[in-house]
Amino acid sequence: MTRGPDQHATGSQRLWQRFRRNRAGVVGLGCVLSLLLIAMLSPLIAGNVPIVCRYQDQWYAPAVVETVRRIPIVGRIVRPSKPFGLPGFDAKSELSDADTAIWPLIPFGPTETSTQSFASPSSTHWLGTDEIGRDIAARMVHGTTVSMSVGVVAMGIAGFIGLFIGGIAGFAGGWVDAVLSRVIEVVICFPVLFLILSVMVWLEPNIVNVMIIIGITRWTAVARFTRGEFIKLKEQEFVLAARASGAGTLRIAVRHLLPNALAPALVTLTFGVAQAILIEAALSWLGFGVQPPNPSWGNLLRSAYVHLRSDPYMVYPPCVAIFVAVLAYNLVGDALRDAIDPRTELQART
């Protein structure tokens, strides 16, 4: 009899124990978590207001407030920290050296301009500055937020639609399945980038619309996997056993089919995040995504591309970032796929 590494571990502990064996996956996961952390905390890493400071005998935490305010919906409850949030208020000149202040690692805002344009990487500007003197490192950090949230939110939408449609098709079978399968096939045939481009002509090109449109066009892979899993699973004897025990349709779908179908869906979604990051970059590069002066890896690449001949240093950061993010998500997806299969362990031992 084969036992798991730890007999009393819960399901997720076991999953982690199996995941951990895949080195590349662990490295990928490290990168993904760092990127997510940077994305969430970007005002604390790069910005032109201090994290905490003492100004005119009062304590302020403007960058912290800004970080909280960026959380969707609930963040709106917090009011901006005056006077730091006000337009025209330049924290750097207002605060004298005598005032206590802890500044972000990169003390420049993503849209803060300076007279130093096209500065090569230096100790002040780690990755140099662009054509209007904005710090590229600060823009990269804030671009991470865009890429990560587009990837995660778009795939959240896609996962929801995919699980729902695929699950219903697989579970119901018959004509319901026939109709939904045709719908899936039609959506697969959409040339996504062109579809997005044509829709973006009508919609306002902003990050929310990019998320939604990627989400509602990239769910087909999840739906197909889920449908296949449901069809395979619903014939399994454990489903019949549940019915014999008196389980209703909902219970069977949610307790027996869904948890077993979640694994392939999650793997597909992880790969999907990588694709969504690429699509967002492509859209922003073409000018249909995040609009300047707001930074994203895609539009940073675009402005770097314009000056590729004269100032090639600008092109590396966004290229490396996109490459690392896509690779990291793919590594995690691979490792997850292996780890999530409870039989992997048995196979590995025999």
Next chain:
Amino acid sequence: MSEAMTSTGRESTPTASPLLRVRDLKTHFPIRKGVLSRVHANLRAVDGVSLDVATGETVGIVGESGCGKTTLGRTILRLTPATSGSIHFDGHDVLSMSSSTLRRVRRDMQIIFQDPAGSLNPRMTVASIVGEPLMIHRIATGRNMSERVAELLEKVGLTGDDLHRYPHEFSGGQRQRIGIARAIALNPKFIVCDEPVSALDVSIQSQVINLLADLRGEFGLSYLFIAHNLAVVRHFCDRIAVMYLGRIVESASAANIFASARHPYTMALLSAVPEPDPQRKRSRIVLRGEVPSAVDPPTGCAFHTRCPFATDICRSETPPLTGKTGLSDDHIVACHHADELLQFPASTDHVSASGGDTL
């Protein structure tokens, strides 16, 4: 409750209203083809089965792979929809009852599956697998539930320590025990055992059979015990029904099946049973050829394509399942030549004829 019921059930012949009464049950699977999914033929997995199981009685169903045993068992529990016929369980009409009644009746009729791995949800712990029926029927919750589940596990020879482990951590025999614990969780009256030991090592088989026998004694259970060879059911069943291509071809008490089988197919199955006593030579009928397709079964007696005794009448007329002279009352056979075969004691070499047309 069980003591009295068990003994009466064991000794009496089927009484006026048996626990389970199946009449002319048919389960056909439509075979769809083409773009429009038109039904193009039917696979007759179960094709007119009648069967009684008395309280406390164990009835064995024996037949080759693909003859419809699993389908029969599942149809009786309404896990597979029946095409026609009737099923009465404990006074309820199983095929026409509403889903809420069905849910209630299913507390009394359970099933143990053929594949011990496939019948347990790989993402659920033993505690939630065995506890699920208790939860659905609101029999136990919370701490009460874990105690009850641990109790059930001990009853089937596992321990309370196994509660939080997953199915893949157990051996085949242990998994089958988990399946048995789930089946008895609701205190049923009747359990369909679908080849519960076929997937297990021979050494484990008898342990699981003994467990089932113990539970039968303890709870006064009735079983419909499915197997693909007679050796397994010999000492476990009160009555045995032999199935071929969706129909019952012979049915008798276990002793009579072994002592005076009359259907050539039963004899063929008996040939495969190792005989411990070398003095008692039994005829050998080695089955040749494949089981015919259930989509397009042979006319007349479905067994005629493989029967060494087949004649013209076998090819044209379906033999009825009836009693024969010289057989005990509850012994019924579906064979045109059952009476003639009686005149050839089962030990002649004659029967071992390999040519298809000899008689």
